[in-house]
Amino acid sequence: xxxxxxxxxxxxxxxxxxxxxxxxxxxxxxxxxxxxxxxxxxxxxxxxxxxxxxxxxxxxxxxxxxxxxxxxxxxxxxxxxxxxxxxxxxxxxxxxxxxxxxxxxxxxxxxxxxxxxxxxxxxxxxxxxxxxxxxxxxxxxxxxxxxxxxxxxxxxxxxxxxxxxxxxxxxxxxxxxxxxxxxxxxxxxxxxxxxxxxxxxxxxxxxxxxxxxxxxxxxxxxxxxxxxxxxxxxxxxxxxxxxxxxxxxxxxxxxxxxxxxxxxxxxxxxxxxxxxxxxxxxxxxxxxxxxxxxxxxxxxxxxxxxxxxxxxxxxxxxxxxxxxxxxxxxxxxxxxxxxxxxxxxxxxxxxxxxxxxxxxxxxxxxxxxxxxxxxxxxxxxxxxxxxxxxxxxxxxxxxxxxxxxxxxxxxxxxxxxxxxxxxxxxxxxxxxxxxxxxxxxxxxxxxxxxxxxxxxxxxxxxxxxxxxxxxxxxxxxxxxxxxxxxxxxxxxxxxxxxxxxxxxxxxxxxxxxxxxxxxxxxxxxxxxxxxxxxxxxxxxxxxxxxxxxxxxxxxxxxxxxxxxxxxxxxxxxxxxxxxxxxxxxxxxxxxxxxxxxxxxxxxxxxxxxxxxxxxxxxxxxxxxxxxxxxxxxxxxxxxxxxxxxxxxxxxxxxxxxxxxxxxxxxxxxxxxxxxxxxxxxxxxxxxxxxxxxxxxxxxxxxxxxxxxxxxxxxxxxxxxxxxxxxxxxxxxxxxxxxxxxxxxxxxxxxxxxxxxxxxxxxxxxxxxxxxxxxxxxxxxxxxxxxxxxxxxxxxxxxxxxxxxxxxxxxxxxxxxxxxxxxxxxxxxxxxxxxxxxxxxxxxxxxxxxxxxxxxxxxxxxxxxxxxxxxxxxxxxxxxxxxxxxxxxxxxxxxxxxxx
RNA sequence: GGGCGCUUAGCUCAGGGGUAGAGCGCCGCCCUUACAAGGCGGAGGUCGGUGGUUCGAAACCACCAGCGCCCACCA
Numbered sequence: 007x008x009x010x011x012x013x014x015x016x017x018x019x020x021x022x023x024x025x026x027x028x029x030x031x032x033x034x035x036x037x038x039x040x041x042x043x044x045x046x047x048x049x050x051x052x053x054x055x056x057x058x059x060x061x062x063x064x065x066x067x068x069x070x071x072x073x074x075x076x077x078x079x080x081x082x083x084x085x086x087x088x089x090x091x092x093x094x095x096x097x098x099x100x101x102x103x104x105x106x107x108x109x110x111x112x113x114x115x116x117x118x119x120x121x122x123x124x125x126x127x128x129x130x131x132x133x134x135x136x137x138x139x140x141x142x143x144x145x146x147x148x149x150x151x152x153x154x155x156x157x158x159x160x161x162x163x164x165x166x167x168x169x170x171x172x173x174x175x176x177x178x179x180x181x182x183x184x185x186x187x188x189x190x191x192x193x194x195x196x197x198x199x200x201x202x203x204x205x206x207x208x209x210x211x212x213x214x215x216x217x218x219x220x221x222x223x224x225x226x227x228x229x230x231x232x233x234x235x236x237x238x239x240x241x242x243x244x245x246x247x248x249x250x251x252x253x254x255x256x257x258x259x260x261x262x263x264x265x266x267x268x269x270x271x272x273x274x275x276x277x278x279x280x281x282x283x284x285x286x287x288x289x290x291x292x293x294x295x296x297x298x299x300x301x302x303x304x305x306x307x308x309x310x311x312x313x314x315x316x317x318x319x320x321x322x323x324x325x326x327x328x329x330x331x332x333x334x335x336x337x338x339x340x341x342x343x344x345x346x347x348x349x350x351x352x353x354x355x356x357x358x359x360x361x362x363x364x365x366x367x368x369x370x371x372x373x374x375x376x377x378x379x380x381x382x383x384x385x386x387x388x389x390x391x392x393x394x395x396x397x398x399x400x401x402x403x404x405x406x407x408x409x410x411x412x413x414x415x416x417x418x419x420x421x422x423x424x425x426x427x428x429x430x431x432x433x434x435x436x437x438x439x440x441x442x443x444x445x446x447x448x449x450x451x452x453x454x455x456x457x458x459x460x461x462x463x464x465x466x467x468x469x470x471x472x473x474x475x476x477x478x479x480x481x482x483x484x485x486x487x488x489x490x491x492x493x494x495x496x497x498x499x500x501x502x503x504x505x506x507x508x509x510x511x512x513x514x515x516x517x518x519x520x521x522x523x524x525x526x527x528x529x530x531x532x533x534x535x536x537x538x539x540x541x542x543x544x545x546x547x548x549x550x551x552x553x554x555x556x557x558x559x560x561x562x563x564x565x566x567x568x569x570x571x572x573x574x575x576x577x578x579x580x581x582x583x584x585x586x587x588x589x590x591x592x593x594x595x596x597x598x599x600x601x602x603x604x605x606x607x608x609x610x611x612x613x614x615x616x617x618x619x620x621x622x623x624x625x626x627x628x629x630x631x632x633x634x635x636x637x638x639x640x641x642x643x644x645x646x647x648x649x650x651x652x653x654x655x656x657x658x659x660x661x662x663x664x665x666x667x668x669x670x671x672x673x674x675x676x677x678x679x680x681x682x683x684x685x686x687x688x689x690x691x692x693x694x695x696x697x698x699x700x701x702x703x704x705x706x707x708x709x710x711x712x713x714x715x716x717x718x719x720x721x722x723x724x725x726x727x728x729x730x731x732x733x734x735x736x737x738x739x740x741x742x743x744x745x746x747x748x749x750x751x752x753x754x755x756x757x758x759x760x761x762x763x764x765x766x767x768x769x770x771x772x773x774x775x776x777x778x779x780x781x782x783x784x785x786x787x788x789x790x791x792x793x794x795x796x797x798x799x800x801x802x803x804x805x806x807x808x809x810x811x812x813x814x815x816x817x818x819x820x821x822x823x824x825x826x827x828x829x830x831x832x833x834x835x836x837x838x839x840x841x842x843x844x845x846x847x848x849x850x851x852x853x854x855x856x857x858x859x860x861x862x863x864x865x866x867x868x869x870x871x872x873x874x875x876x877x878x879x880x881x882x883x884x885x886x887x888x889x890x891x892x893x894x895x896x897x898x899x900x901x902x903x904x905x
Numbered sequence: 906g907g908g909c910g911c912u913u914a915g916c917u918c919a920g921g922g923g924u925a926g927a928g929c930g931c932c933g934c935c936c937u938u939a940c941a942a943g944g945c946g947g948a949g950g951u952c953g954g955u956g957g958u959u960c961g962a963a964a965c966c967a968c969c970a971g972c973g974c975c976c977a978c979c980a
Contacts, residue, residue: 307979423976586918661920875923
């Protein structure tokens, strides 16, 4: 119970109100959330353990980078996971949400390097060991922050299972995985061009390179023939500096322009070497001049062409992308962009440049961590994963439905990506990460083993040196769903929770991470790592722009939690969680969430008070004791529960959030509670009890349906029902189809229309809401007795002093006539009305009705429609038309009587 | 160069063969005993364009345009 004192402005309630229900009139999220979270953790509500009596439901958290703070995108992704896991828990499943963090190789190393640089420290000076030590210190300092943030948002992780990708157990899993893949022939070492980031001085996998268009230049220049310098072959390039490493010229074999020159050589103006001209299919004769300069050491296509023709690799760049000593002296030491200009100038001096097209937009690869232009580079021997044997099963798992993507369209993106996937470079020339478990002896033998070896496996030499490289971060991440559960050991956790049930993540790491988990999972564990993959969009600012610090449109989830609370943030996010690629999010959504939490709080105050001190699970009253509006409420409630249940099963979070919001605000609060006040405040004791218990029953179940999205406010209120210890482990509401009541929905629907018509009339005439009117109701087609059962509610909601039932319009004179849903309502004028206003109202309505009737009339005049449309549709049109015609007639006579 | 997504109210987006929806914003009136973080009422869309299928299209199909994303070794 909150100790909060009532605010001074709060109205005090009658003395009969029991103290425990005298809740403050505003919900205070900040005073509530932390206390409840501590309760949950203390009671072990989020713990999960293998339990043969229950089915498991397991989600592993996509581990955030250990040294980064969580942003709104994390909050969003984690919310979706929390909604799923909380619902599963309520459904009685053994629900495990396993949290953890990632060491994030490059990202973390770069951050720590930058921090050390501020202190004037270069990692190369302090050495590998000391540097890694520093990174661990960093991890210790900032790693805990993620946990705090996640807890503040209410995430129901099993914190006893927190993992880190460099934990001992996970490090062991990485080694076992490497060794098994190596022994299976799926990991090999080779020298080939790799993506190289000259800034981070490491290689990158293809997935870690982002391509975008750069304004560059296209230089066309001439290589003179060796035997006839007055003629030559023109070639085009966007990177003219690479000509320093050219070792050949290629043309297409069928290109008639060049058939005569194949086999000849051209003269390199700076190296003085003769470069052969050869025919190769890789050349596109329609591009540029149709002749290509071939730089095998600096271009992947050229590398292959060079291989085919036995041309040498001439590496002219250093690791920092400066011109190396292999190049002519005059260019050495220049960085690649300086060299580009210098080479162009030198060529121009020789009169060899034919054309410079500038700007010339062309795609260039960039490092996904630092945006530096990536260089195709020979980085020595590198380790690769052979993907061909892994692709097939990984693709099949998706096609078979063993793994389902939500939304389904991602299945195609996934399989298409697999189709063109090439071998995965897993070596990184970094210090922070899992060392490659391979050792070399002086004779060059390789020893690849799980435990550090003391001697070479081949020759027994004890002079072993471990491979200096570390593994791609994603190599350890790909093991996450099973390494966190104890793999490679066959633990009870692993056999119980694996394969995990659902993975929820963003599309930006579908290939980087998701696809690789599937490939490695199938190979190493023999099973899929998860059955469902939910791919969500990226959180953007309210106008769809990417959130970035420089634009200043970022939202820090912690700021929101500290200011408004976690529930408002959660609901605001859930409301937007559609299948769209972008999720626009701004303060207004938090506000909406805050207002909703407050609305729930206040409606609950009323309902708890209406229970009049009764506690325990609310009892559903006998159907016989219920009024028609009460049956309507149950029917609408049931529809909402079914809709939410279905939506969440299909991971349609926004739909679920909106269904609850609509039901709660409009149907429960605006209609039902307002209608029930009639019985609550004016009924007999039995009526009061029925009404109170009914509202409580509906509210209590609604809280349970809402709990996964707004855990705090629902718990805070739910505990006051005395229906159990905690809503966290309360059962998910079962469906009760017998509560569906078409008749009640139809009748109360009519009542709603009547009420709205009367309210509208009142507003149109500028009458005060507080002014009671008296009215007579006359049916046009229906039997008025059917609606008579809703009379008290209509009177209350429309503020009528009396509502009489008349047989026909002719009985009523001197009254304004309103029409709604087959009824006419005659509101007594009693001289208070402005006749001009009334005439205006009638004319406007008449025009509307006639226009609408006209549409229906022409539709019914269409023989094709009448004969081909389903009968029910035609009948509906007829009913609608006759009703409109009657209303129009009534309006006309009304106008006539007013003059 | 392939593939995918989007285009509906002022803004951000749901929906989906048979009377156009929500939140926010806007305009009125109302501090009515759960809530002014509220209530009641209202204004505001030829559902991107063109053709087609159909009795009927905003929805299904084709093409087009604009925007966005992913994949891709055309120098």
